[in-house]
Amino acid sequence: MTREELCSKKLEALEAFDFPETAVSCEKYGNGHINDTFLVICKDGDKEKKYILQRMNNDVFKDPVSLMKNVVLVTDYLREQIIARGGDPERETLNPVRTREGIAYYKDSIGSYWRMYKFITDSVSLDKVRDTDDFYQSGVAFGSFSGQMAGFDASQLVETIPDFHNTPKRYETFERAVEEDICGRAAGVAEEIEFFRAHKQDMEYCAKALAEGRIPLRVTHNDTKLNNIMLDAKTGKGICVIDLDTVMPGLSVFDFGDSIRFGANTAAEDEQDLSKVTLSLELFEIYVKGYLEGCGGALTEEEIRLLPYGAKNMTLECGMRFLTDHLQGDTYFMIHRENHNLDRAHTQIELVKDMERKWEQMRDIVEKYK
Numbered sequence: 001m002t003r004e005e006l007c008s009k010k011l012e013a014l015e016a017f018d019f020p021e022t023a024v025s026c027e028k029y030g031n032g033h034i035n036d037t038f039l040v041i042c043k044d045g046d047k048e049k050k051y052i053l054q055r056m057n058n059d060v061f062k063d064p065v066s067l068m069k070n071v072v073l074v075t076d077y078l079r080e081q082i083i084a085r086g087g088d089p090e091r092e093t094l095n096p097v098r099t100r101e102g103i104a105y106y107k108d109s110i111g112s113y114w115r116m117y118k119f120i121t122d123s124v125s126l127d128k129v130r131d132t133d134d135f136y137q138s139g140v141a142f143g144s145f146s147g148q149m150a151g152f153d154a155s156q157l158v159e160t161i162p163d164f165h166n167t168p169k170r171y172e173t174f175e176r177a178v179e180e181d182i183c184g185r186a187a188g189v190a191e192e193i194e195f196f197r198a199h200k201q202d203m204e205y206c207a208k209a210l211a212e213g214r215i216p217l218r219v220t221h222n223d224t225k226l227n228n229i230m231l232d233a234k235t236g237k238g239i240c241v242i243d244l245d246t247v248m249p250g251l252s253v254f255d256f257g258d259s260i261r262f263g264a265n266t267a268a269e270d271e272q273d274l275s276k277v278t279l280s281l282e283l284f285e286i287y288v289k290g291y292l293e294g295c296g297g298a299l300t301e302e303e304i305r306l307l308p309y310g311a312k313n314m315t316l317e318c319g320m321r322f323l324t325d326h327l328q329g330d331t332y333f334m335i336h337r338e339n340h341n342l343d344r345a346h347t348q349i350e351l352v353k354d355m356e357r358k359w360e361q362m363r364d365i366v367e368k369y370k
């Protein structure tokens with residue numbers, strides 16, 4: 001879709017949703033890699049009201065209608081829970097805005113799907129922690145999210161991306177991309193390819209624990225990046241888990257692990273100076289504490305033991321997905337510069353290497369919390 005087309009469809013979508021104020025601007029927003037996100041600013045007298053408008057990524061999410069059904073089911077369920085505990089459902093869960101026809105999504109004239117959410121007021125989402133408390137708060141919030149979802153009937157949910165964190169299957173896709181080499185980029189990344197080949201077994205460890213019934217399948221978020229949580233702008237407390245597109249049955253150790261992959265890295269996910277990439281053990285420990293507190297004692301001893309394995313697995317998986325996308329011509333993750341996915345793959349490789357150096361310390365930390 002061209003920029004002009006996106007702009008014209010955005011205005012069409014804006015017309016379709018039913019909100020009382022008048023929009024005065026609608027600009028690109030946030031740092032997500034998947035959907036096209038816009039911040040809508042409205043004026044209501046001298047008050048300002050904000051919304052998030054998103055064009056869902058139809059290549060990634062093949063069935064956006066079912067995806068929105070999931071989102072409505074999950075947010076309705078969370079709303080009830082929040083009200084029951086005396087919380088504020090306008091700020092503690094996403095609130096989808098309906099169209100004038102009363103539907104939670106809009107299909108535009110060229111077949112793209114859009115949705116709108118109320119903006120979580122007085123909140124921030126971060127791409128990097130400001131201090132350890134930010135990370136602790138996000139751990140508590142992601143942990144409590146899975147705690148709250150424990151009572152939800154997961155059989156109602158459609159699998160929005162089949163085999164999303166089936167790492168052995170992701171490995172097969174990666175090998176296929178290497179073999180097909182449609183962009184002729186494989187020779188240039190031989191070392192990176194070798195790195196993932198050498199770590200094949202590490203990427204099977206958690207899947208094996210699940211297959212052998214040593215850890216349970218839970219309803220998990222599956223995309224627990226720091227910027228998928230809103231923190232209260234004043235108190236810094238984690239208030240709302242967002243980006244609910246991949247809420248599906250999954251592994252708690254992967255939810256934990258993806259947060260570590262992104263948030264305990266001392267550098268950005270796409271940092272080009274690899275000397276800046278390390279695993280902060282201080283952040284790792286604070287997240288273990290926050291996540292376990294948030295889960296409220298629900299994790300089994302084996303799940304706790306596997307937390308470092310989850311972190312390594314998710315870093316390997318994500319790095320391999322970035323490299324696969326580089327090999328396939330950058331069609332999945334949004335890129336903003338040449339070799340962006342390759343840069344991202346490099347940081348993940350570097351982070352895995354640092355986890356390997358700090359492996360015993362990571363294991364000792366989780367032992368303390370068993």
Ligand code: ADP
Nearest residue numbers: 030032033034035052117118119120125227243
């Ligand atoms: P993607 O799937 O592309 O990552 P997200 O749903 O995570 O898209 O949205 C991208 C960013 O937009 C988030 O990281 C957050 O900063 C912001 N955002 C999304 N929904 C809201 C909301 N309801 N209120 C405030 N900010 C939001």
Ligand code: GN1
Nearest residue numbers: 031032033034223225228243246318
């Ligand atoms: C994507 O949508 P976003 O930016 O929160 C991706 C995650 C990756 C992450 C890497 C649906 O997350 O799986 O871990 O990028 N989401 C999807 O930054 O593929």
Ligand code: MG
Nearest residue numbers: 032227228243
């Ligand atoms: Mg996101």
